[in-house]
Amino acid sequence: MHFFEFTEEQKMLRKAIREFVEAEIAPKAAEWDEQDACPVDLMKKMGELGVNGIFVPEQYGGAGQGFVARAICLEEISRYSAGLGIAMMTHHMGPYPILLFGTEEQKKKYLPDLCSGKKIGGLAVTEPGGGSDFSGQKATGEKKDGGWVLNGRKCFITNSHIADVTVLTAKTGVDDKGRNKLSAFIVEKGTKGFEPGRKEHKLGLRGSVTGDVVLTDVTVPEDALLGKEGGGAKIGMEAIGEVGRAGMSAICVGILRGCVEEAVKFANERVVYGKPIAKLQAVQFEVAKIRADYEAARLLTYYAAGLKDAGIPCANEVATAKYVSTETAVASSKRLMDLMGGYGVINEYPVGRFLRDALASIPSGGTSHIMQIIMAANTLSGFQP
Numbered sequence: 001m002h003f004f005e006f007t008e009e010q011k012m013l014r015k016a017i018r019e020f021v022e023a024e025i026a027p028k029a030a031e032w033d034e035q036d037a038c039p040v041d042l043m044k045k046m047g048e049l050g051v052n053g054i055f056v057p058e059q060y061g062g063a064g065q066g067f068v069a070r071a072i073c074l075e076e077i078s079r080y081s082a083g084l085g086i087a088m089m090t091h092h093m094g095p096y097p098i099l100l101f102g103t104e105e106q107k108k109k110y111l112p113d114l115c116s117g118k119k120i121g122g123l124a125v126t127e128p129g130g131g132s133d134f135s136g137q138k139a140t141g142e143k144k145d146g147g148w149v150l151n152g153r154k155c156f157i158t159n160s161h162i163a164d165v166t167v168l169t170a171k172t173g174v175d176d177k178g179r180n181k182l183s184a185f186i187v188e189k190g191t192k193g194f195e196p197g198r199k200e201h202k203l204g205l206r207g208s209v210t211g212d213v214v215l216t217d218v219t220v221p222e223d224a225l226l227g228k229e230g231g232g233a234k235i236g237m238e239a240i241g242e243v244g245r246a247g248m249s250a251i252c253v254g255i256l257r258g259c260v261e262e263a264v265k266f267a268n269e270r271v272v273y274g275k276p277i278a279k280l281q282a283v284q285f286e287v288a289k290i291r292a293d294y295e296a297a298r299l300l301t302y303y304a305a306g307l308k309d310a311g312i313p314c315a316n317e318v319a320t321a322k323y324v325s326t327e328t329a330v331a332s333s334k335r336l337m338d339l340m341g342g343y344g345v346i347n348e349y350p351v352g353r354f355l356r357d358a359l360a361s362i363p364s365g366g367t368s369h370i371m372q373i374i375m376a377a378n379t380l381s382g383f384q385p
């Protein structure tokens, strides 16, 4: 991609995904939201389109198309269902660390099924003690009889009840400064003592499953360790920092596009004083502001994804994109709601869902405060335009 233009391959991908989304997702999105039901079979079916392993190289069963392509998929899905968007985006957090840090055996064992849609992935890092306090995790991993025994509880985990392969972090020691040393593990569904726990009832991003993952004397073999012992913080932060947040950003670009499209539709259809409200200049200003939010979020999101594809460190750009996309998705969906008058609060229209989904996107993958801390640190340590 240039900064402002998709490649022909990316345009073809967008067309194919859009057709699929309009046929399979758009008609059902409101129902999934209302019933808080995750369409797992449909999610698996998207493996056939290449979505589930979009950035994974073809040699491991993926589509080999990178992170701009991934953002295209997530924007298109989330235009209609941000709930399914976060389920898919978190699925990607399973294969990503395996691809980056796994042994050849681990890649061959897990990636093809995660890409084809046969298996669903997940990443479990957050604990009841706090998600922002990443290093304060209490789940433990102890070496025993040539393997590991894992104990603890993770919370707010997307795909908690549907993931077949979960990458999780646990404390496996303390360094000489007394700080926790975390390690990452790959745990398969059905492993004794590894159970989904409480399921959350969420305000937004419904249609994705969010809940606890409970570890009670879970015994895994030595080769369940992902990367180096003590390397879990790096693995977790890289997965969340450059893939989780980038995913949330693309999801909110989808919500913002929904706001633009619904604003145009409503403003042209709603007639007051004998003419469509699109003729009122105050309404035009609101439409323009929603469009500006969409364009800003879109450019930041695809720019950060382009850097990732080019192998350029992009944690700051991803944090900026996540911050702007999530916050403007909240602002624009509220703006659209106001523009629609009484209709804005009627559930027949998707705008209420847009607002709830945007609000729920703010903590997911790290709060706006944490994004600002990253952006401020980057800026104050030597801003170079």
Ligand SMILES: Cc1cc2nc3c(=O)[nH]c(=O)nc-3n(C[C@H](O)[C@H](O)[C@H](O)COP(=O)(O)OP(=O)(O)OC[C@H]3O[C@@H](n4cnc5c(N)ncnc54)[C@H](O)[C@@H]3O)c2cc1C
Pocket: 090, 123, 124, 125, 126, 127, 128, 129, 130, 131, 132, 133, 155, 156, 157, 158, 159, 205, 210, 360, 363, 364, 365, 366, 367, 368, 369, 370, 373
């Ligand atoms: C829908 C959803 C899906 C999620 N999916 C996953 C998942 O799949 N896997 C996973 O591991 N986690 C997941 N999470 C958890 C998410 O990453 C955490 O909610 C997030 O990191 C915030 O952690 P917390 O909720 O514990 O808030 P806390 O860390 O307790 O934060 C509370 C408040 O304190 C503020 N705060 C914290 N630290 C600072 C600081 N240093 N400076 C200033 N302010 C600060 C925060 O911004 C916030 O306002 C999900 C969350 C949601 C809502």
